[in-house]
Amino acid sequence: MQKFQGPDLLLVETALADLEQRDVVGRMWRKDHTVWKPDPTEITNRLGWVDVIDAMRGQVPELVGFARQVREAGFRHVVLLGMGGSSLGPEVLRQTFGSAASFPELMVLDSTVPAWVLAVQESIDPARTLFLVSSKSGGTIEVMSLYKYFRSLVEQAVGRETFGQNFVAVTDPGTSLEKLAREQGFRRVFLNPHDIGGRYSVLSYFGLVPAALTGLDVATLLERAGAIHDACAASVPIRQNPGAWLGAAMGAFALSGRSKLTLIASSSIGSFGLWVEQLIAESTGKEGKGIIPIADEPLMDPQFYGDDRVFVYLRLEGDDNTSPDAAVEGIAESGQPVVRLDLPDRLDLGAEFFRWELATAVAGAVLGIQPFDQPNVQQSKDVTSAVLREYQQSGRFPEIAAPSSPRDLLLQSQAGDYLAIMAYLRPTPEVEAALTELRRAVMERFRVATTLGYGPRFLHSTGQLHKGGPGNGLYLQLVADRTQNIPIPGEQYTFGTLCDAQALGDLQALQAQGRRVARVRLGTDNASEIRRMARELA
Incomplete structure (x- = not known):
């Protein structure tokens, strides 16, 4: 079930009318690449889903x-x-x-x-x-x-x-x-x-x-995926099509300035944001455009959310929803737009997978971008390869200058910006709790949205958005001193060397795009260092 609360429903209606006039859903089912671009490259061979x-x-x-x-x-x-x-x-x-x-x-x-x-x-x-x-x-x-x-x-x-x-x-x-x-x-x-x-x-x-x-x-x-697949068919009126409706909302709100799609979910399905984050960020973050997915952010009082947000609440029936229900109610009452998706049980994630795939493809048509390529991902890979070659030849990494003050980075923030925390760390419970504390401090002090990605995982997820999307990101890279290392059989470098090269390669790629970035080297007690950072920003 899909419900909407809040202002600006006319934005969605206008987008749906345009999609209907262009027969976007019908052409999508016919695998017509011109829904997105005249050039079929990386479209016609990416529609098997x-x-x-x-x-x-x-x-x-x-x-x-x-x-x-x-x-x-x-x-x-x-x-x-x-x-x-x-x-x-x-x-x-x-x-x-x-x-x-x-x-x-x-x-x-x-x-x-x-x-x-x-x-x-x-x-x-x-x-x-x-x-x-x-x-x-x-x-x-x-x-x-x-x-x-x-x-x-x-x-x-x-x-x-x-x-x-x-x-x-x-x-x-x-x-x-x-x-x-x-x-x-x-x-x-x-x-x-x-x-x-x-x-x-x-x-x-x-x-x-x-x-x-x-x-x-x-x-x-x-079976659940198939049911919503059928509900999204070209023969279904577009306003009753759950995937097309969500995609129209995503695209229309992004174009109106509400580009921070903030996902709130019942605790049993809280990890869904990991997947949808990549789907949205890598699909839409290009050509200077993009929807910024905000997943697993701490729930805050409505005063800490700007008018650059649209909220989507995935509510699982039977879960303990006391806390998210109250938070979402407060957010809606504050005037923020909220889309609510009700799931009868956990296996309905199958339906959500397809709903969001189709919605993201539709949002691409609304934004005027091609949602199936990732033109900037290769950039980080190429720079990483160059860094690795230099290390193998000289035994050391290139010197790359970068600011190291999170406060100075965040003092550059403006309305509509967001902070991307890029942590090349192991996500222990202590580290995760400290990073949540850091995100909360940033939201309270600077009133900007926050994302969190563990490196190098995020390079294959939000990394495309960071380099190819809009220039409203602030990028905080966290790296750690290595107390452990492992050789890679058959290679002249270790896992630690590869990880450090990936971090440096991404740093260089961000700098090449003119992004605002800071790099902080933590000691060996990562959680304590992150908590200290949060206190200093509060």
Whole structure:
């Protein structure tokens, strides 16, 4: 169920009328690339998400059977090695559902931070762990570095002859990962439809393989997705189309200056923001435009929210919604626009996945951008490669000057700005609590919206928005002294070196775009340093 409270409903009605006049929904279902741009590049080969649900329904018996084989083989853990669209959907499902009784525990590793890698290693028995090597391109540097590392551990545990039985690949047809998996005797290779971009792939093998391995009812998940898929059909009047309506609202409010789409969710589905954040930021953050998704921000008194916001409340029936209900009521009464989406149960996340995919594509048409490419992501990758080459040649990183005062950075803020915290840290409970304290201090003192991304994960999520979106961001990079490090087999650099190179590469890419950025090096007690920073800003 979808409800709207607040002013400016006429904005949405005007956008819907324009979409209807242009037959945007009908043309989208016909996979007409001119909905977005005259050039079909990275559009016509990225629309497979529109009809993947039916294709995946036919694969449910295969997925359930494979999950049974893995359980019977005695695996205790499944560790997904992936980035961006390969990892964020599975992480949402992991946090929302966990694992069914007798099924292995899923862990998602999408980081090169050494402490994070070691934390996963220390939690598993490599001999009884199945590793999902998940990459659309088949060559993602983080994924393949993690594969090399955990392959060496599995080889030590079970031997070189049979290590491949502890690995599964999920990739596109014809990639180097497919070739590697077949040569090295992986237990299984799942080839995903090639015409689905990473951030639109949660209802394909990239999301469903890890879901099935944890015993999740993927048939019902797809059934719920299919129901809203049908409700969004071209034959449905546009004002009754849940995906088109949400997309029109997203785009119209962004064009009116309310570009901070602030997601509030019931606690049991609180991780949904991880996935939708990438979907929106990477799809719309380009050509100097963009919708800025605000996820997992601390709930505040309405006085601390500016008029650059639109709120979306995902409310799960049966959850303890006392706190978010009260907060949302206060926000709506203050005059902010609020969209409320009611979910009868957790499996309705399947429906939300598709609703938001279609809505984001529609919002792209409203904004006049192409929502399926990510033109600035490669920029950070290229700079990171250059930094790594310099390190390998000279044994040190290039000197890059950057301001180091969060206060000085935030004193530059103006109405409509937002702070992006980019933390190259392991997200321990203490660090997460400290970062929440920091976000609260910034909101109270400077009245700006805040986002939080862990590096290098966010490079495959909000990183595109940071470089290609509007210039209203303030970027605070947090890096830490390394107390732990790990070599990457076959490479001349370590995980710590790769992580530091990624941070420096992104810093340079932001500076090249003229972004306002500060870089703070924390000591070894990250949480204490962040709390001190928050106190100084208060």
